[in-house]
Amino acid sequence: MFGFFEKKKEFCCAICGSKDPQEGFRGAKGDICKNCADALEKRDLTCDDAFLFTEDQRKNLCNPALDAVELADSFQIEKAPLVLQEGEYCYYYGDACGGRIQTVTTGYTGRNKGVSVQIMKGVTYHTGGSAGQAVREQLIESSPTGRFVLTNKRFVLLTALYGFDIPGDKVQTIDVRPDGLGIYVKNKMHIVLTSDVRKIAIIITILTNATKQQQEERKQKSLETTKKRQTRKKQAPVSGADEIMKYKKLMDEGIITEAQFERKKNEILGFTE
Known part of the structure; x- marks a missing residue:
């Protein structure tokens, strides 16, 4: 009965520690100030998204000084549940199941048993029967729980059934669903069933942005090298x-x-x- 008189919890940003509640976010998992909320929005993230990650990762997501490559580097995980290749780094691993879509018949529509008429003793005439049209549904058959691992080079599902090891450059598209991911390679879909869908999708976006930045930097460096080579040709030494x-x-x-x-x-x- 005395709960009504309890003091309201003081606002404190879970990212920067700010005590200013003005236009801040108050959620079940913690508070986020307006400045940090704006920084998250610039990365197309919500305040709820921030609480999917560790304290240090939340701070990095709100740090405007970090470029795409630096942000991705801050999400590296030191220990991975598989042997990494040279130059490969792990960014996520967690419980997940594999899946396979199966089409099953759940019933029929328009089915008619017809009418039976006795013509004489021991003789019955049956007419009007039809099998109807089958009703089919697609269901996902899941594997036992395993581990899904995301690196800068591969998508790996470690399960006894429906597992896979896919190079990142072979992936055509990724379909994000409420219950998991659909990873398409050569028009074949590999299914990952996980409760960490949003977290994985965010990390994939972070890695994609980092890759784009690296490609742009390599392109710019190549242009500068070509320009220097052309300049040297124009400034050939006197014979x-x-x-x-x-x-x-x-x-x-x-x-x-x-x-x-x-x-x-x-x-x-x-x-x-």
């Missing part, structure tokens, strides 16, 4: 013959002596006295 002609002209004009000209010519030609 030895041109240098000799320059000093010959100075000699003819009386600016240098013949002895000085001969000494310079030998230097250019590589002759030593």
Whole structure:
């Protein structure tokens, strides 16, 4: 009965620690101030999304100083449940099941048993019967629980049934569903059933943005290298013959002596006295 008089919990941002409640978010899992909420929105994330991650990861999501590659690096997991390849890093692993779509017949529509008429003793005439049209539904048959692992190079489902190991560059598209993911490779869908759908989708977006940034940086570096190469061609060094002609002209004009000209010519030609 005294709960009505209990003091209201003080606002405290779960990301930056701000005590300012103005236009802040108050949720069951914690509070988020307006500045942090705006930072999340710029990454197309909600306040609820932030609580899917650790405290450090939440802070990194709200840090505008981190570019796409730096943000992705901050999500790396040190210990992975599988052997990683060279240059491969783990970003997520968690419980999941594999799945396979099966089409089953659940009934019939328009089915008619028809009418039976006794013509004489022991003789019955049956008419009007029809089998009707089958009603079919697609159901997902799931595997025993295993582990789904997401790295910067692969999508891996470690299960005894319907497991897979797919290189990231082979994935055509990913279908995000309420109960899991549909990963398409060569028009075949590999199903992952998990409760971490939103979290995985966010991490995939973070890795995709990092990959785009790296590709853009490589492209820019290639353009700069090409530009430098072209500049060097335009600024080709003066040939030895041109240098000799320059000093010959100075000699003819009386600016240098013949002895000085001969000494310079030998230097250019590589002759030593």
